Amino acid sequence: MINQLSWKVGGQQGEGIESTGEIFSMALSRQGYYLYGYRHFSSRIKGGHTNNKIRVSTTATNSISDDLDILVAFDQETIDLNHHELRPGGVIIGDSKFSPKQPEGCTANLFSVPFTEIATDLGTSLMKNMVAVGASSALLGLKVEAFNSVVEQIFSRKGASVVEKNLQAIEAGMEYFKKEAEGSVGDFQLKEADGKSRMFMIGNDAIALGALAGGARFMPAYPITPASEIMEYLIKKLPEYGGTVIQTEDEIAACTMAIGANYAGVRSLTASAGPGLSLMMEAIGLSGITETPLVIVDTQRGGPSTGLPTKQEQSDIFAMIYGTHGEIPKVVITPSTVEEAFYDAVEAFNIAEEYQVPVILVTDLALSLGKQTVEPLDFSKVNIRRGKLNLEEELPELEKSAYFKRYEVTDDGVSKRVIPGMKNGIHHVTGVEHNEQGKPSESPENRKAQMDKRLRKLQELPKVFPSPVYKDERHEEADLLILGFNSTRGTIQEAIPRLEKDGLKVNHGQVRLLHPFPTDELKAMVDKAKKVVVVENNATGQLTQLTKMNLSRGDIQSILKYDGNPFLPSEIHNQCKELF
């Protein structure tokens, strides 16, 4: 019996590869296993190799694995492209239809199972995915009953007989494989899980759910990979809560429409990836100077330009921090797990309103789209704080011809905010430099007062932001501190015990607040380490540079990967070892 394994299904895009992975993992999730998935796909609808790699474990797991135990293939290309990941003794299960062949040098056990033929005999070749799920589940020691509720959920709309047929297909796959493989494979049987059904979701689901729980009721957005799931979830849910999603003509409209709605008192967000964020830069500056709350989600993918639209990268952070002309207060948050993505989404709206600033919630493709097991989310941690927004109070009458002092200079830099419709709250809002009433002003004294007021708003944020750095500090004096952000957390966590086994003392920090930078917190961590290395999915070491600059420390090294794929634990392990 084993505690964890990695399973991958591959084939042509549009062939149901995703749903094969979905059914397999949902069933395991409901048995109480922890899962972590990563989808490899291309920017096209039909055709082209796609695969879905799923890690299954009896304990929490937050990373893809180095190798692969089981490869389910719907075509030879899947075998040719992926067999090198298989561990010695691993298994390939291919559809007999394409006569799977063992590639040269591949030592995995190859089984040919007539997925399509069995499915066709049962009624329709469409069920070949079910046969494949069944065959590979037999290897894990699962029983067909494990699939009852999932198949019921997916196919009940199509009638009881369809449910029945699909279950039969799974069972037929199981039976065929058991006979075929009897005694000839190693131990792939998973230890029994705790039976607790946990949530199983992608980072984008968590962000959308966080936005809803955090009070967002309006989302203008333009579709883009890998952000669209956020708008797709909210268009299903917001109408139940009075709100809606508008699919706009472009990202500039999305961003400025969200600014308009926030100005008028509704928590609003938009979500995009690099190309859309580039278009929003001017509007982000507008949010900054007009002190209009705004939440933007940037799901990073491979850049620049269209770049690698369906691949992992973490190269937007300079653009997110510095990308707007002029100088504004801005918050950039980088959650590193799906749970954090949820809580940080809620917090993004609170910070946007409390400080009246644009907040960019940044993820990466692996975090946004990787489907993983999530422990129950805690509703008691969801609170809504709207800062100095005044919605109820009767406002004092304004003097004749005077406006409400929307931009009153205050000690903390934050001024009282009112929304259109409120009597005695009339004021002007403009992206032109303005005085306390919002009226344009070019006076040098006023300029300085308003600039200083805006820029002092966030001074204290790194001190009050919940865990600006996720810390795993096992050692008072460490040989190595590994820093990262977003989805690399789990992979770094997996590399650490291996490094410790090699005799190194390793601490780990995952930066969750990129701007304003948590300098003090990181300095304390860096001071405890002989060497510091930043692991990031980009080519120029953006977080490394940011850390060097803020900590005034030159000896920080980088481990970089920018080929479109997430890090493997072994890559981090090996490259860290080479530093010594």
Add this chain to the structure above:
Amino acid sequence: MATFKDFRNNVKPNWCPGCGDFSVQAAIQRAAANVGIVPEELAVVSGIGCSGRISGYINSYGFHGIHGRALPIAQGVKMANRDLTVIASGGDGDGFAIGMGHTIHSIRRNIDVTYIVMDNQIYGLTKGQTSPRSEMGFKTKSTPAGSIESALGVMELAISAGAGFVAQSFSSDLKELTSIIEQGINHKGFSLINVFSPCVTFNKINTYDWFKENLTSLSTIEGYDPSNRSQAMNTLMEYNGLVTGLIYQDKEKPSYESLVKGFKEEPLAKQDIALDQGQFDKLLTEFM
């Protein structure tokens, strides 16, 4: 009851003496009073350019945004609070050059916003360059040999894009302009009002006199029916777009807000945003 004076503030416009935009400002103030709203119920969102300053010259909530983006900001405001009267405004460069995409899609979307364009056929604030509304051959600083791009027929474009309210007016005719803006505000859905608003400093061709000579009021065309889409189109073509009055209105066209599933009469901005434990638990279960 508010009067037009209640919509005045003490800010002195930085427009040139004689600028057509003064009349637009006055007409908005009068129309707002005439439709019976008070200043805090009006939000004026404007773009960038001379005319974009208008949101600062009216005693109401005002949002002066970025170049070409008055419309999406205005639509966001209206979606957040449908009790507000929302006017978007700006120049022909703002709405028909940099912001043209938003203009067309605002027409398609049909959120209840009144869009007033101050059309002077030139870029004024940048001191005299060609605009999408400049005629072929028009000489400006950016077209010293005369414009070699054709002028955009925005009224025709709006009608073909499915607009429910299309009107045109002229700064010299405050009475008609006020009435048109009132009708635009009262129209349930997106309304486009193009106002010929002469630039007395940089446009020496399309002057007040030029417009007086070349504009035809639709009220003088016998049998003109603004509910007749093809007549509207034909008339615009016949007069090369140089007409004033209500060109086309479809009173039956449902506004975007009226079509949004579950969208309440109570403004979104006034609704409670907190979930309860039961709602939250139900949302979580869907991921299990």
